[in-house]
Amino acid sequence: MEIQLKLYGSSKMLSDKEILNVELPNNSNIEKLRIALSKIISQKYLKNNLQNLSKTAAFFSQEDEIINDNYKLKDKELISIIPPIGGG
Amino acid sequence: MTLHTALIKTEEEKISSEKAKKFILSEKNGAESIFVGRVRNENSGKKVTAVTYDVHDQAVIKSFQSICNDAKSKFDKSASIFLEHAKGYVSVGEISILIAVSSGHRDEAFKICRYILEEIKHKSPIWKKEHYIEGNEEWLPGYSLRPKEEIK
Numbered sequence: 001m002e003i004q005l006k007l008y009g010s011s012k013m014l015s016d017k018e019i020l021n022v023e024l025p026n027n028s029n030i031e032k033l034r035i036a037l038s039k040i041i042s043q044k045y046l047k048n049n050l051q052n053l054s055k056t057a058a059f060f061s062q063e064d065e066i067i068n069d070n071y072k073l074k075d076k077e078l079i080s081i082i083p084p085i086g087g088g
Numbered sequence: 089m090t091l092h093t094a095l096i097k098t099e100e101e102k103i104s105s106e107k108a109k110k111f112i113l114s115e116k117n118g119a120e121s122i123f124v125g126r127v128r129n130e131n132s133g134k135k136v137t138a139v140t141y142d143v144h145d146q147a148v149i150k151s152f153q154s155i156c157n158d159a160k161s162k163f164d165k166s167a168s169i170f171l172e173h174a175k176g177y178v179s180v181g182e183i184s185i186l187i188a189v190s191s192g193h194r195d196e197a198f199k200i201c202r203y204i205l206e207e208i209k210h211k212s213p214i215w216k217k218e219h220y221i222e223g224n225e226e227w228l229p230g231y232s233l234r235p236k237e238e239i240k
Binding site for chain 2: 060
């Protein structure tokens with residue numbers, strides 16, 4: 001299966017596009033997405049201070065609600081990655 | 089109407105304290121408190137030229153409204169609140185956030201202003217990328233919204 005990850009903040013370093021497509025095993029949840037992201041980051045982006053992103057990020061559903069690690073992802077689902085925030 | 093919240097695309101519009109003052113003006117409210125945050129030219133010893141603010145539009149507006157309504161319930165239900173935050177590229181010296189509050193009394197006006205600012209830093213999905221004089225740039229660290237019980 002594949003999910004679409006809308007990028008915000010530091011996660012924008014993962015792609016030049018707004019959305020990153022991530023390949024996952026079927027029936028994956030957010031926990032599996034974290035593992036996949038961790039692999040992507042360790043293979044390509046270690047120099048960009050993204051090492052902790054897969055642990056510290058939250059994820060939003062399309063309804064803009066935080067979804068927890070047990071949330072079952074659907075094929076082609078669009079979710080947002082929310083790295084640690086700091087406005088104001 | 090006693091509440092205004094907005095994200096301002098800085099390439100198209102500037103955040104204006106005059107607009108804020110007009111909005112909060114009320115004969116019922118004798119105290120006004122205005123907080124203006126601007127991009128400063130230095131951070132941790134690095135010379136900053138600008139900050140780019142990235143935002144999750146819908147979630148930010150939802151959080152702004154919830155924070156402001158909480159502040160009113162907590163401190164003064166009659167308060168008027170004007171809150172605008174920049175999105176996009178903001179040069180040094182320009183306004184990044186403006187919170188204006190009018191309330192019955194000074195204590196509530198100060199408290200509401202402070203409460204809103206601190207809550208935004210912990211609840212609103214906004215990110216800062218600093219641009220430095222040498223031409224490099226860096227996303228700043230922040231506060232994780234991941235449920236605490238999940239972080240091992």
